[in-house]
Amino acid sequence: MTTIREVARYAGVSKTTVSHALSGRRPVAEKTKAKIAQVIEELGYHPNSAAQSLATKRTGILGMVYPLPELSGSDRSVVEFIFSAADKMASFGYKFLLLTMAYEETQELLRVVRGGHVDGLILMDVRLEDERVRLLLEEGFPFVMIGRCKRNAGLDYVDIDATSAIYEGTKHLIDLGHKHIVFIGISPWDFGYTHRGLLGYRRALREAGLPYDKTLVKACPSAEGYGRKLMKELLGDGRHFSAVITCGDLIAADVMSMLHEEGVRVPGDISLISFGDSPLCSLTIPPLTALTIHAREMSEIAVDMLVRKLRGERLRQHQVLLRPELIVRETTGPMSHSG
Known part of the structure; x- marks a missing residue:
């Protein structure tokens, strides 16, 4: 399988430069980014293939990283995301681990990754410039995003438009x-x-x-x-x-x-x-x-993508963007004369 080192070698840049270009965490010249994107396309590279090929010991646990201080006070769709992911993981024979670490707790995330606590991760509430994405890319660890960064070349995600x-x-x-x-x-x-x-x-x-x-x-x-x-x-x-x-x-x-x-x-x-x-x-x-x-659908798609990556299977789609639907109920109406 193609690795990030091979992408760097073919593009004539360092491994760190490739990681920066993928995550958007550090500035990379547009010409260099274009070259890296071309190599990624030609080699069919996806960031976590190296981790998949090297993984010899599995925990049977998949994690979901949700940067929330208090789940009880958060948006109600959070519950649907969590339970849908847990159900889908169980259908594949995996246990579910919820990690509520904040965005800034990258060292804690690194401890989870390097400690072999989970086989793969689903990242929630993704920011345009997300330090967690950069970290996981550099570690070559299997992950899928529910949401998108500003730059997403070579990344696997499902998101709502x-x-x-x-x-x-x-x-x-x-x-x-x-x-x-x-x-x-x-x-x-x-x-x-x-x-x-x-x-x-x-x-x-x-x-x-x-x-x-x-x-x-x-x-x-x-x-x-x-x-x-x-x-x-x-x-x-x-x-x-x-x-x-x-x-x-x-x-x-x-x-x-x-x-x-x-x-x-x-x-x-x-x-x-x-x-x-x-x-x-x-x-x-x-x-x-x-x-x-489409919280349930996004969670199920993300889990399916992650499990397929762990199995080394070819993904049908690496980036899925779902269309929203407007449900008209009773809180919208014509503007009143006073409005």
Whole structure:
């Protein structure tokens, strides 16, 4: 199997340069990146093949790395991602290990990798520039991402098309007559859904001939209470808007709670859409209009890809991008005359 050393040799660069080009962690000249990409394509290289060919001792355990301090306070789709992955791993005869280490805990991740605690990993909540990806590439350790980095040559991932999702949601609101729409992403700003979702939001505004108002673009953690706080600030600042689209169903539920508390009717006064369609969206009053993220399907695809890599099997697809679906419920409606 092709190794990262062979890619480096054929490209005439160092192994470190190849790792930097793949992870995007360090600057690499565009000409050099183009040469590396060409060699990767010609050799059919995928970063973890070396680890697969050398692995002689298996633990029968697969890990999922979720950088969350408190699972209980996070977005409800998290539960679906976790349980779906565990179920799929069990169907292949693997045990499931959840690793909730923070992004910055790279030494702890390194300890897990070098200690032989798991056979492979699924990375969640991938950032555009993700140190964990660089580390795993350098270690030659088998992994699959649910999400994408800024640069993804040679990487294996499954993701939802967040740009299309937020575009479709924003366009739905515009079609209902809304012109001043709040976008609430998940912080930090280099989180993939937020970055790519904002692109879709701006595209929908641009196509409709509507101005981009950066004061209506916000981000907050996807944990209980933050959406309430942010919406209270927006209402208190007297900003003019008639609709809100959020990256995350928990943020959306928080936003709706604060709107109800302030006597704002949903959707009578303000329409609301969630990017994320966990069971929570059907339980709110009124039920949330939402964009699907296909959490179960993404987890199952990621596990299938990882297991095939460990078996040394050829993957049908190394990069899978799923299309979202807009589920119209009861929190979106025509803009009121007062909006």
